[in-house]
Amino acid sequence: MTERHAVPDSSAPESDATAGADSSRVLGPDEIRRALTRIAHEILESGHGAEDLVLLGIPHRGVPLARRLAEQIARAEGRTDTDDLSELYGALDITMYRDDLRSNPTRAPSPTRIPRSGIDGRTVVLVDDVLYSGRTIRAALDALGAIGRPAAVRLAVLVDRGHRELPIRADHVGKNLPTSRSERVHVQLSETDGVDAVDIVRPSAGEEARA
């Protein structure tokens, strides 16, 4: 599929499509761990304590990232109760709010799980793996609006690859990764793919011609 200015298909788990193309690893497991640790502390520092905090991961890979951040935050706050964790993070599916549905095959929606205490008056941190055009986040903001009225919404991403098409910026970034439009950012997480890695995949000659 050629890369258009539509939202990259972060909602569909990808198989390892690096075979045959030219790819380079930009983040390994250690770097990812350190990045998430830093982001967790940034979130705590910029917020007002974890009681008002809700981390909502955007399916698919935003969800395990949100969970990892929640674990870090809970540990830092000295909380060990698993109940605390389910109140601290959740999932926000944005399929129904996308602006590019009719130019793609049918997307199956994923579950949305909002903590029982809701989002009203709290600080919501949206969590995603890659920030690109910004359209996914715009859709997420619309979805949030239908669920409640947070006091504030922030954005944490593992990778910011540039090429924004909307006035959206991340508050917490694991790594800034300048890319060209023809390149693909391939994120893998152990929860979904068995390994933690971020690769930049340059198109093969044929793909480049199509892009």
Add this chain to the structure above:
Amino acid sequence: MRHFISIADLSREEALSVLATAEHMAQTQSRSIRKLPTLVGATVVNLFFEDSTRTRISFEAAAKRLSADVINFSAKGSSLSKGESLKDTALTLQAMGADAVVVRSGSSGAAHLLAHAGWIDQPIINAGDGAHEHPTQAMLDTFTLRRHLRPGDPLAGLDGIHVVIVGDVLHSRVARSNVLLLTLLGARVTLVAPPALVPVGASAWPCAISYDLDEALAEGPDAVMMLRVQRERMVGGGFFPSEGEYSRRYGLTVARAAALPEHAIVLHPGPMNRGFEIAGAVADSPRSVIVEQVASGVFVRMAVLYHLLATDAREATREN
């Protein structure tokens, strides 16, 4: 999936996929703002040759919750009732820019004709065609069954579940669609009807057939689905000597409902003839999910509209 015309055209995967989307839709409907922007700008036309307020409203609600615009064409007081042909009506809708047509007709095959005659190029949803099929009804029945009998598993089929369907099978599109869908998803189905109301060719269907309701219920089914029976047809059509005789033999009475397993649920597509095919007390009892079926109907129809409209039409034509 380009049209939603009959369960016979669905694969198990497609059916489960639509049901999974329906679960998702259900979830969104418990938020403070229930409207989704997914189909904004699309126009859905309800083309109803037969009166059916409840189905039409259900489709209207589903379309509106997805931000689509809805236009209602109903038979009375329109050019349809003045004898305009289905073909001319379809050409008119195409010219007016309908993005999808939901059609309900008294003629078996009407939806299929609309989808394939070449008069209109848009997705067609069958809201009931004669005695042939009512696929969204079967989907909402299945959705409801699954929530009660396989709770917590939105991807489950109905394997191992036994459903008894009772009533006028001969004239029932709900029965036909349900037999197809329930067995597609692995359920065991028993049809219960008087002999004259079982089609001659039904012996070829993948279900059991019984003329004795008590015998079928003695097997302890997980669900009993009562079909709507037209009272006038029973006596007027010479099928039964009296309404009382039908109720006695095939009605879901309080006693019969009480003998069901504790977990068993009772369904009915509506509208009900209280006291005829189903006792009022049974319809109002905790094991009745009849009211819930109505809500399920909106979720399922939202899911069907989503799968047909919120998609690349080129994919659909590639499938053709």
Add this chain to the structure above:
Amino acid sequence: MRTETADTTVTATPLLIRGGRPYGEDVQDLLLVDGRIEAVGTSLEVPADAEIVEAEGCIVLPGLVDLHTHLREPGGEEAETVETGTRAAARGGFTAVHAMANTTPVADTAGVVEQVARRGDAAGWCSVRPVGAVTVGLAGERLAELDAMANSGAQVRVFSDDGKCVHDPVLMRRALEYVKSFDGVIAQHAQDPRLTEGAQMHEGVVSAELGLTGWPAVAEESIIARDVLLAQHVGSRLHVCHLSTAGSVDIIRWAKQRGIAVTAEVTPHHLLLTDESVRQFDAVFKVNPPLRTAADVEAVREGLADGTIDIVATDHAPHPRDAKDREWDQAAMGMTGLETALSLVQLTMVDEGRLSWRDVARVLSEKPAEIGRDEDQGRPLAVGSPANLLVWDPRPVRVTDPAEHASLGRNSPFAGLELPGANRLTVLSGRPTVRDGQVVER
């Protein structure tokens, strides 16, 4: 006694059909002069002005006779006229058709049947023998003036309420008795109306799935059973239209074994198509009696092969497009058939080895002419016979395209189907009416 209808102001030139096989047997040439077969054999003496038609590899058959056609005129001219219907007949190799009486007005008086016969004469494409209605207005209440129609200029011998059944047993008995006095025959459309109220298709596995009201086989069989017993009782001839079920074949076989004077016909479409065709809800497959099961198709093929079924008759039933472009239960019933009949008989019976071309002559020409008392039709391809014949090339295979048909009706269920055989020449009273699929305009 009616004579042929040839336009006698133009005398046809002598015609030599060379190298063909009459009845598919030995190669023999035929010389046609002045409307008759003048000579048959090899190395014939040929007049200098004779037209020569090369018929190498072709079969020569006596002109086909259709005992069951709907020409729709008067009253149904949107669907077909005598002119267009007889053109279609000629293209199909027919030199005579019996035109059914369910027109508007109904052909239940001498006046209407004479009008139809005159229209046929004027068109000149084939002999038109009007069928008279059995009951006034086809209402099934009282007998029409059968004797008047028999004695009219149209000389009606076949009477039928086709489209509807003569279901009142007393009326059927009276009709059977009445026609004995002038050697007429009642052709029954066997369909018990009470058992088939609102019926849309054969009652069976497919109708159960599709939710369409069924037309049970017993509704046909019970009427046939009653009628053959009536015919036996009063000592009368009976003809059964468009037989479609295995049970009906069994009843006819039983009746013939007992010496009952019953004849039966089957349509070309019932020799091939089954109710599975209905699954797409395309009303081109909607017909009365309906398409049945594969077992029924096999039974009627066998019945035709062993003579239980005497003839093939098309039941050619053209309809305007709007009558078919509708929901199934609102669409008209009927299929066209004149221009595809012989191809279908070749496909289902000759190519399957169940009928020889000699048998084809019997079932499509000789026997229908005999039942309909058509004296100039179905005659042997021998010296002295009227020159009503066709030259059929069994070799080509073509995709059926109703747009090419002369019939106004485009409702052929064989559209898009490859069918064998092509009509090279149709000759009516010595005059070619169709050459290589094109009607010969005068």
